[in-house]
Amino acid sequence: MNIFITGAAGFIGGSIATSLVKKGHQVTGLVRSAEQADEMTALGIVPVIGTLDDRAMLIEQARRSDGVINAASSDHRGAVEALIEGLKGSNKPLLHTSGSSIVGDASGGKGGGQVFFEDKLPAATPDKAARVAIDDLVIASAKDGVRSAVICNTLIYGLSLGVDRDSVQLPRLLKQARKSGIVRHVGPGENVWSNVFIEDVAELYALALEKNPAGTFYFVESGEASFVDMTNAMAEAMGLGKSQDWPLKDAEAEWGYEMANYGLGSNSRVRGKNARELLGWVPKRTSVIEWIKHDMLKG
Template structure:
């Protein structure tokens, strides 16, 4: 297939694009920074220099491709609308990348028993309403002749394929620890996130391109862990003693409101069965704690 993917210079998009090239597909990858073009070419990805605000470019690439993956932003509605316009009536796949902070509770680092399922989603918080509206827009595109799907990733761990690109959550904890000499988590660290290894994410996107029914929402997860358990493993590896609690307001000063409240200070416990049942996805990596202890640093 000829595949167009946004965010090809990033952690998720670059890893997916590289995996699809290895699977025999031809991939054109949107990248904002021209200096990343050479890195993409070395990975076998044909670079397209541009950004999500270039509506004409996105429509043109979508029309020319056999399939489109949006891995650049979960929150850029104009870009999603342009990709849908380019694909309307074609029957081609559109895979949109969302994130499971859509069910985040901004608990300040405290735990919860609440678990969410693909067919029983809560109403989003005000902070996440716009993202959920975009997810629904993509799913509704099934009514416009597009084989659309939303892949809602949880905490992703592992190393990416594009040099310098990294995941969102764990690297921030690691950088703070190295800077301060103290591993910290928001609040008590009792908050829990579902998680998944990047290699398993890549395989799921490959399967979804081939098999997904139109209008399908997937949670992408293969396990879960509390932030306290993750920071404890990190502290052991770094030789920094026990991790410390960090009040939310202080964490916001380090990471900002969004990251401290949702990315690192919320619960996001989900269960994803559709990828396994509909696509035959079989994740191979099941323990983020093992990865932190053996591979992260």
């Protein structure tokens, strides 16, 4: 297939793009600079320089492709509208990347947390309403002849398969620990996130390009863990003392409101059946704790 992917210079998009090239697909990747374009070329990806605001370009690339993956932003409505416009009536796949912070509870590191399922999504919180509205727009495009999917990733761990980029959550904890000599988690760190290995994520996208039924929502997960367990595993791997609680206000000063409250300080517990039942997806790795202990520091 000839696939157009936004965010090809990022951790998720770059890993997916590189994996698709290795499977024999032709991949065109949207990047922002000539330097990133050179990175793409070295990986066998055809670069297109532009931004998510280039509506005409996005429509053209979508029309020319056999399928589109949006891995650049979960929150750029204009880009999604342009991609849908380019794919209308084609029955080609549009895989839109979302994230399970849409069900995050911003608990300040406290535990508990409700478990959410693909067929019973909660009403959006004010912080996440715009993102959920984009997810809904993607699902609704199935009525306009787009073989659309929302792929809602959880905490992704693992090393990049393509360009040298970090995932969103665990590397921030690692960077802070290296800077301070203390591994920290938000509040008591009892909050739990579902998680998934990057190679399994890339495989799911590849399967969805071929098999996705139009208008499908996927939670992407293969396990879950609390942040205190993840940070203690990190401390063990680094040879440091036990991880420590960090007041939310200090975490916000380090990582900003969104990351401290949702990315690292919330519960985000989900269960995904659709990838397994509709696509035949079988994740190969299911323990983030084992990866942290044995593989995280290899990057």
